[in-house]
Amino acid sequence: MKLWGRSVRILWISFRIFVSYLLLSFASPLFPHRTKVRWMDALHLKNATLFLETAVSLKGLMIKVGQFMSARVDLLPKAYTQTLSLLQDEVxxxxxxxxxxxxxxxxxxxxxxxxxxxxxxxxxxASxxxxxxxxxxxxxxxxxxxxxxxxxxxxxxxxxxxxxxxxxxxxxxxxxxxxxxxxxxxxxxxxxxxxxxxxxxxxxxxxxxxxxxxxxxxxxxxxxxxxxxxxxxxxxxxxxTGIKINHLNELKEAGVSLKEVAELLVESYMKQILLYRFFHGDPHPGNLFIQPGRPLRLVFVDFGMMQEIDNKTDKGLRRTILAIINRDTPSIARGLIDLGFISRKRRGGNLDELEQVIQFFMDRYRDISPRAFRTITITDIAEDLGKTFSIYSSLQVPNLFILAGRAVGMLNGLCSQLDPDANIIELAQPYAKRFASTRSGIMDLLARGKEIVSTLLSLPEALQSFLELSHGSGVQTHMTSEGVEATLTKIYNLAYRFLALLTIVLIYIYIKFTSH
Structure with a gap:
């Protein structure tokens, strides 16, 4: 096929799919709900099959798009994810x-x-x-x-x-x-x-x-x-070698716990994003394998879509963490600007609308616990944030966060396949605790000085004065093991809340800015 013929076919298929849904939306008010649902399911399957046939025929980028769509089990209808999953194996x-x-x-x-x-x-x-x-x-x-x-x-x-x-x-x-x-x-x-x-x-x-x-x-x-x-x-x-991560029956036959696979997968990404600052941006099932045994091993392949979190972004994230922990809405707004979430046109202008959005977000999700998070779906989060962000038109998402959101969103979809009861925040909880207790995490912020310590832990004014005195005179401070444990517990709770917020934001970015 000539190159111009490829373009014509891609445009024609896209037009057909779009018009099919448009026509159904016009006709659906005239029929009972059950009829509409049945027709919609049939249309999903028809369009998914049409896209699959087109992708297999054209190859190239259409394969890449189809593989991406097949991993979105938490967003797309089952007809699409099941049909397009064939692109993981039969390209x-x-x-x-x-x-x-x-x-x-x-x-x-x-x-x-x-x-x-x-x-x-x-x-x-592959593609x-x-x-x-x-x-x-x-x-x-x-x-x-x-x-x-x-x-x-x-x-x-x-x-x-x-x-x-x-x-x-x-x-x-x-x-x-x-x-x-x-x-x-x-x-x-x-x-x-x-x-x-x-x-x-x-x-x-x-x-x-x-x-x-x-x-x-x-x-x-x-x-x-x-x-x-x-x-x-x-x-x-x-x-x-290994068993493909979404071959659930084969994994079970090999004696593998699917829950353990989900936990291992989430831990690997917590390390990549929070500790190593370098993550695999394409965790679709074709790139992840499991080697049964003890220990259970997770295998990565295909490293074309990787992303590094640079020092500037890392520092901006850490400053924003402190602002989130301390409910400092203006500082959060400044942090979002520094991280590139607000367009240049609005910088220096009135940020009242943005601060209102942030305040809503903080009130809704800041104190979320694992138990409470179980009652909230990704759809709920998308709807809440969609409504609030819609009032602030200058929101933009830096490239790094688009890829991170995509990775975490795909991760969420995989975990829901492995364990329908899995909650990505709960799975990340143990690592959040370890992250909070190492110098590579929030403890690294503590090591930076008295101001951060007092902000993060809301220390009494007297203790802050003591820290200032010790800083200037070379006096060494000492905490008992009980004090250290209490401090780490509080840091862990704060880190856990931040981790919940970060995951929610990344999944929301995945939903909002990669939908097409």
Whole structure:
């Protein structure tokens, strides 16, 4: 198919799906509720199947969009998530002759020359490339010989460029209809991620960094990069195996506790976001595997969509944490501005509306407990925040938080599959306690000085004076074990509330700014 034909087909399919829902919405008031529900379910299945067929036929970005949609079990109708989940396993690849030519071009020699063996049948096929198993002629230092080689499809860059033009046009139309959603931010971030994923050197560096972060914890498995066989279009990693995280029956047959899998998954992301400040932004089921046994191991693959939290953002988050903990609404507003959540046009202006939104949010969710959170659904949160943020039109979401929101939202969806009774905040609670009691977390804020200590713990004025005196005279302070325990308990409670707030905000961003 010619490139212009791809654009026409993408636009035509999008138009058909949109019009089908529009027509049903016009007709539905004339019929009983049960009839409307039945028709809507049938339309969901029809449109999901249409999208699946289009994605399989066109490949490229349509596969990527479909995989993203299939992971949104907490948002999309079941017909969509079940139908599009086929894109996790059944993405058609390209003939081996094209892969053979690409490897020869990139690595300077044919596969049979470079490797002891090379399987022509791919292990997996993705949106931009496919993965083949190979055996090295010489083992790595740890005796590893099996590798997984991801090879980029020929001409994929031209295809992506064409698809993006069509998607931009669709987004332009959607922006006119749904003016409250910042589709421009979404498409900008999507394009950035896509271009990064087309550079396998960048992905290799991500994989190497991610591997080092989890090197000391054998519950998490990250493959290693084999640099001599890696270029911008060919990525070679040590081969890892496991049961796909959403193959629930297979996991159960292997004696794996699905609840334990959910807990391990959440812990890994708490470490990535709160401790390592470097996280995997694409936790769909095709990128996560489980190795049964003791310990239970979580396997990560595909490192094209990673995000680092820079020092400026980290410091801004920590300052905003303190403001949230202390119910300091003006400081929270300033923190949101510093973090880039408020457009430049409103900076320096009247922030009364923003402070009203923040105050509502604080009153509604600040003191949330695990028990109370169980009664609140993600939909409730989206509706509450949607109503409040709609009165403040200058809200915008920085790129980092879009990806973080997407990751946490997908994480929430996966956890709901693994354990329908799972609550992402409750699962994160134990890690919040550990995070609060380490220098990498809020204790790091305590170490910064007397002002933060007094703000965070609301110390009596006399104690604050004592801290000022000791700071100036070199006097060392001492706390009993009981005092330390009480302090850490209070810090934990505050950290837990912040963690709840952060997760709620990220999931809301995922719902509001990645819906399309």
């Amino acid at each position: 058609p690849g390209v003939p081996f002759s094209e892969i053979y030519a690409k490897i020869t071009e990139e690595l300077g020699a044919s596969p049979e020359t470079l490797f002891r063996s090379f399987d022509e049948i791919p292990l997996a096929s 931009f490339g496919q993965v083949h198993k190979a055996v090295l002629k010489e083992p790595l230092p740890d005796s590893t010989t099996e590798v997984a080689i991801k090879v980029q499809y020929p001409h994929i860059e031209s295809i992506v460029k064409t698809d993006l033009k069509a998607i931009r046009l669709i987004v332009l139309v959607l922006q006119k209809i749904f003016t409250h959603i910042r589709f421009d931010i979404l498409i900008s971030e999507f394009e950035r991620i896509v271009h990064l994923e087309l550079n396998y050197i960048a992905e290799a560096k991500n994989a190497e960094k991610f591997h080092k972060l989890f090197l000391e914890d054998d519950r998490f498995v990250v493959p290693r990069v084999v640099w001599p066989f890696t270029t911008e279009k060919v990525l070679t990693l040590t081969r890892v």
